[in-house]
Amino acid sequence: MPSLKKSLLTWLLIPLLSLLTLASVGAFYVADKSATSAFDKALLDPIQVLSQHIQLQKGAPPIITLSPESLHSLFTDAYDSVYYQVVSPTNKLYTGTLNLSVPSNVGYKPQFYSAKFKGRDIRVAAIRLTLDGSDDDVIVQIAETLTKRDRNLYETLLIMILPSIIITLAAVVLVGFGISRGLVPLQKLKNEITRRSLNDLRAVPESNVPIEVLPVVHALNNLLSNLEAAIDGQQRFLANAAHQLRTPLAGLQTQVELALRMDMPADVHAIFTQLLDATQRATHLANQLLTLARVEPGAMHLVSMQRLDLAQLVEPLIGLMLVRAQVKKLDLGFELSETVVTGDKLLLTELITNLLDNAIRYTLENGYITVRCYQTAAGAVLEVEDNGLGIPESLRRRVLERFYRVDGSPGNGCGLGLAIVDEIAKLHGATLEILTPELGRGTRMVVRFSPVVT
CATH class of the missing domain: 3.30.565.10 (Histidine kinase-like ATPase, C-terminal domain)
Known part of the structure; x- marks a missing residue:
């Protein structure tokens, strides 16, 4: 059965939840963009350090002059795995822990892109450099896994979304309470009608009835008034008909009983006996109908x-x-x-x-x-x-x-x-x-x- 309370809650909460969903999607987009931008910029620091320690050798590929301890410190992170590589523009690996193809469009400005390495998602920063004293370029790539980024994204998203969720839940509770309080007059109206017996056809009080429900109460009162008039007319007809029948039936029964005391042929006596039985049944029915008229709904005045x-x-x-x-x-x-x-x-x-x-x-x-x-x-x-x-x-x-x-x-x-x-x-x-x-x-x-x- 349709519920007014459920309908109101549905029409109020669906837009509210839709707005929360849109806000969540927007917050996710903003948080993802902010986290990606911040962590991408952080990848430029090791590129800058690395570029300052790349040295050319005659007849040999470039080398990194940093000590192993410094390299380990530079590419060690508490949450993510960090990789690097130095390659030629033709993808020839000079040195590094990363073995990843270089995009053809890497230029002298930092470029960031996503890739996969050893089955894990990584974020890569790449830049083309011209080394001092050389006409050849090298490409430096720094890559890291996404653990920090995802953690930061979800924390930021939680901080942004949690207040909205709390406000939405509070709104649901307050809206539900408000609707319940607003429907109290309907509950009172229902109780007023439920408490009535079949015999109570009085008009429903229209005081304190919400204006939206007033037409329904008007229609109900008109129905009760028409029903009372119809029942009253039916009762009068039933009572009058039964009353009018009682007198001739009583007279008929008396005459039949007198006739049965007289001498008459057996077959005629049988007919009068059947007539007496039919008359008694009709009299009983008339009396029952009179009683029924007194106990009909609306007959309390009797x-x-x-x-x-x-x-x-x-x-x-x-x-x-x-x-x-x-x-x-x-x-x-x-x-x-x-x-x-x-x-x-x-x-x-x-x-x-x-x-x-x-x-x-x-x-x-x-x-x-x-x-x-x-x-x-x-x-x-x-x-x-x-x-x-x-x-x-x-x-x-x-x-x-x-x-x-x-x-x-x-x-x-x-x-x-x-x-x-x-x-x-x-x-x-x-x-x-x-x-x-x-x-x-x-x-x-x-x-x-x-x-x-x-």
Whole structure:
């Protein structure tokens, strides 16, 4: 993912590093030129000394009159090997420790060039001389290896480049710190949005927002406003439609139930029984849709939070469900203790009812259902456990989707029960977990609430 901080650092540091590279190349060039010039001039000193001690001999080549000790002292260096030679213009060697061809363009002014001798790079100074009392010229060459030059070059380069490197590193740190500080308002904006729940569609505060980000915040606020209006319209439509359906469905169900009490042929009785079942399903769906409308994001104005005891909510609901459980020969038990939460009484009642309804629907005859609520240090816990069909682990997230039902599920559910439970849990800052009981079969629904703030 692109990072604004990385982009800023890249666009700031690439030119800075490019300038450092150019400065380094320039410094290397200057240092190399300076070192070469200084050391080349130093080679002229032994040439001058040597030229003063070259002597002619009749019928013999010139000789150097310096003593061996003086020659050794003259051509001894602490770091480099120094060589010399005296040759004729035709490359005839008269004397010396160097055996190197002479360039054809050597004149009476010193000439410097690079060469190789014994596999090593050397720097050579050459000059053409006319000896006193002779018409013949000689060429004197002094050569030395490059150890001193390279060492001096790198030391000079380090002295020139090191401050630039230190300044660049300091600039990198300061630029990074400056960018981090400059992006603090964006981090605050991110935290403001991240902390919000699905139900909070308030406009994002525009105070202290950088002017560059203000258009984004404007667009986000417009989106939130449009989203709130769309959700509000959807909620009103859903609630109105469900409410309008409840009255005729209730009347229809009453009429069908009255009709079933009358004497009628068996085939007609079967039709009315199916009609009653369909009516009950439609009524259940309308009630579920009404509940869903109350827990949609943006419906906080419909929620009334208060301090409640889950045990007092669960106990009467178990009594209401007991008849359905007995019809299927289910063992419906409970383990209740005082469990304090902060929530909406109607919505929490709906949450518990849906969990119990699901457990009864999907537990086979002679099974068991256990409802528990208890208090922990981490908050209140509500559990509904059964040894029914269970939910495969791979589908436990999908069953929280609206209108989703596991293939092959028995009964006539509409696929909204667990979706409603999940929405109500989120509305209360709680979490819903779908687990497998310790016996290895069935389902254990666990709703964990945050601690109550006193």
